[in-house]
Amino acid sequence: NGMSGNKCSTGRWKYLTQKEATDLDIDLFNEYKFSVDQLMELAGLSVAAAVAKTYPPHTHESALIICGPGNNGGDGLVAARHMALFGYTVAVHYPKRTAKPLYENLLEQCKRFDVRIIDELPPATELKNSYKVLVDALFGFSFKPPVREQLKPALDALINSDVPVCSVDIPSGWDVENGPGSEPALKPSLLISLSAPKLCAQPQYLQDAKHYLGGRFLPPGIIAKYNLTLPPYPGQEQMKPALLHFHINQAGIDLNTEIPLQADAMSMPGDRSLKDERRNLYICVRVEELG
């Protein structure tokens, strides 16, 4: 329609490069003395909470979590257990297992929560009949494209399924900094960024996917060191619909923008027109929130 996209809040949040994400991770363990399983538990819990908020178990009872070989897959195994507790019927596909106690224990815990472990993925059509929501815990911020042969079927299942996909930290197969690229790429319905969003989580790549921030564990020293500007978490919530992205085609405006859910548009700084835009968006947020 000739309208160009107007991103009214560019620069609002800090998006990490791949190297920053890795360095931050190392700092948490080496300097701040966290253990992997501590952070993985919080990350996985926030993933399960965001999935349940968006696709609740009473409408999306049957869930499949696809787990990769690294920590992203570990987050998926934790999320699987919490989703079972939340009332989902959960299956896990974990094609490339890492022989470390951390992952073996998480898998054993899943089994004890009646999570079904499936070795073979059904064809795309059947996937749609068997599951109402997929969780993509295949690759996180350490992924370097292109995907190697062994895990291609798992990625293809996520790409080709006609079921909403919730991506953990990074939509799998995407370049961590440059987004989906030109090949047929995964199009998640929901992204849960962990600790801080990476560059591929910018609105121009995510388009109309919902975007939550989870992994509420960053110490103030890390926030200062990496100049993180993050939306505040409400109360005791473990995740936050902080970075909702919108396409609004209304009154000739085509906006692709982001706004914090609980922001009070009336009291936002900025010029009048921006304020009006944000007030419009705010109303849309509320409507979307009411479902």
Ligand SMILES: NC(=O)C1=CN([C@@H]2O[C@H](COP(=O)(O)OP(=O)(O)OC[C@H]3O[C@@H](n4cnc5c(N)ncnc54)[C@H](O)[C@@H]3O)[C@@H](O)[C@H]2O)[C@@H](O)CC1
């Ligand atoms: N620092 C943080 O904020 C935290 C990060 N966590 C999670 O940890 C993730 C990062 O974990 P990792 O560094 O273990 O790495 P990933 O889970 O991103 O993946 C690494 C694994 O994928 C494989 N891989 C990479 N490129 C591939 C390719 N092209 N084809 C096939 N396989 C490929 C690697 O061999 C390795 O086994 C984050 O994205 C997040 O999900 C959380 O567990 C907790 C805390």
Ligand SMILES: [K+]
């Ligand atoms: K992922």
